[in-house]
Amino acid sequence: MTETTRTSRRHFLKGGLIAGGAMAAGPVLASGDPAILEVQPWANQLGEGVDARPYGVPSPFENHVRRRNVEWLTADPVSSVNFTPLHELDGVITPNGLCFERHHGGIAEVDPAKYRLMINGLVDRELVFTLDDLKRFPRVNRAYFLECAANSGMEWRGAQLNGCQFTHGMIHNVLYTGVPLRTILAEAGVKTNGKWILPEGADAAAMTRSIPIEKALDDCLVAFAMNGEALRPEQGYPVRLVVPGWEGNMWIKWLRRIEVGDMPWHHREETSKYTDLFADGKARRFTWEMDAKSVITNPSPQAPILHGKGPTVLTGVAWSGRGTIKEVHVTLDGGRNWHQARIDGPSWDKSIHRFYFDFEWDGRPLLLQSRAVDSTGYVQPTKNELRAVRGENSIYHNNGIQTWHVRANGEAENVEIS
């Protein structure tokens, strides 16, 4: 890098961090900051050794970074949901300890030695695999988002929950290791009239969903590892189904059986639930694909601007069940002006993308929105555009644009603008 280039990069923060009189905690000359002169306790005493924690945990100063549930939302926590703290995360990987949970009968604590996966129905050979058997098939590594169909569902009628953790936190993004489902189905031999599969969970809810054979033979995985290690119990340990781009309840956890049939099963979770009720009382069914969506995670109600005006990092996440994210647009003024955000980090198919918009905040109120465009050209709609088509009965598949109002004091709230 030449000296000229270096000079041109200088003073990035001049207008804000250095000269900004309103700064709460900007950098200063070393002699002016008392904290730098203090000898901190961690600098003059020995800390814990390498034998202290065989499996590490976050800093105690990060105890506020946690999954959160909402008590009034469901009758019982064993059939409920908690939410990923999106506003505390960065990059594209959701740490395993913070991946949101949705159970229908609590977490099954499965003994891997007693784990079995049965393949039955319209197959040439009904088979039962142990976990070790599954690990003998060629495996692959793929990152995918999992989003609950009900993510943002409480916003249809304008619930305006106060934070992206609650409005958008029923999502996580994980690098899975597993065996393509088509490999396992091929081992059993799908008969020519085998047109659907019914994956079934080993938990007390025996969760089931019907999936067309085309999807099963396309990109589904029988996964046993997430982000490098064994699946977590609440994510289906030891084996879950991965159904890329499709709603989360189809990703059967604690997978114990896959039946092959010639018709869908019309089970509980695809009739009484996970259907989209329209104003006329009819319901859309089998709405599997998750449409393109995005949300600004910072600033947001749980992550206000604390530093005053000047250089500000706006960031968020975007994803599509139909491919990659091509562009994310952000507005600071409720849609009058749109700016292209910078997408940084991996751009994987059906996986969360991270975007940034670095701007100088003038200290005036903001109306923040983000709008994702996926690789098919689909543009994320407004909530009102969705309501015009589907009414307000819906719980599922709300991928509308989210608005945060940032006040002059940096605090943010969930608002709707027409």
Add this chain to the structure above:
Amino acid sequence: MTETTRTSRRHFLKGGLIAGGAMAAGPVLASGDPAILEVQPWANQLGEGVDARPYGVPSPFENHVRRRNVEWLTADPVSSVNFTPLHELDGVITPNGLCFERHHGGIAEVDPAKYRLMINGLVDRELVFTLDDLKRFPRVNRAYFLECAANSGMEWRGAQLNGCQFTHGMIHNVLYTGVPLRTILAEAGVKTNGKWILPEGADAAAMTRSIPIEKALDDCLVAFAMNGEALRPEQGYPVRLVVPGWEGNMWIKWLRRIEVGDMPWHHREETSKYTDLFADGKARRFTWEMDAKSVITNPSPQAPILHGKGPTVLTGVAWSGRGTIKEVHVTLDGGRNWHQARIDGPSWDKSIHRFYFDFEWDGRPLLLQSRAVDSTGYVQPTKNELRAVRGENSIYHNNGIQTWHVRANGEAENVEIS
């Protein structure tokens, strides 16, 4: 997918899982496996709810998956190392709880509110940043391996530690979020005679290393997040330096100061340690880059073949401090025949790559080796090739080919072959 294709994919495991008489636990017809007929306790009782674990942990059945230290290796665990359980992992991301640790004065437990980063020395403006200040610069997301220079060091004289966790486990691979170091140096303004930097840690060891300005302005990061969440305490919370491709001790943790100078500092950790002692008593210094390297993680001494002959997944990891991995070759017979391994998952610059070789084991003993070729064309050498050049005094930079001997019973051991 056509029926023809499906049929051709069938019977992958025919010779092994189905027909293999020697199988310990192959799949069978459903009616033949008693375990499938038992109702397991997790299938008829409710599990923990979504309020049970705000931050999740692995299954109790995975308690053996842990970092391990070696008591005899160092005088005290506060200046020691533990090892990543490579044989228990898959994919390319090391989970944060399992990233190996190396401390020189124990884990500094830094209060982020009192965290400061000073930039001083040959700069136009000496600056002090708070953590919040650092988060106002434009940030990026990049995955890099961190390998201790001493990884595999005990193998120079043939220690033959019994497992890849101990021979190769001083490595982890993480997706970092942070600010390019050049952005921060530009803010301070590096003077024209500023040719080196000295990053310094806030721990009791005040770890320091000299780094040439060219590297500092190239790809180094001032990182505050790993795999999506805040850095872990043992990895430098709240801020560490990332020095891609270079030996791990330079990635200063608990980063509190960066001094800019016109010469290297010749500090303790680049004179008495982290130098390569030759047979004639002279030492190589400033050997920063980590050469291309690989290891088979499964099968290996800690991960024997338990399933008998038939379809077998061989897997391992490869990396280079100079770029990506282009090819990995594996041999089953001590180098007589080499096979191209399948690299699967992300191929990032200076980042761990995952490779597989799926083969039919005939049950006879194996001599397993892997050999990485990086994007510069460099080929991983044998241990004896390294010894011929550097003698046996070395502790650091052993990237030689590793051999595992697998016996007919599936057990594996660390061996050397000439």
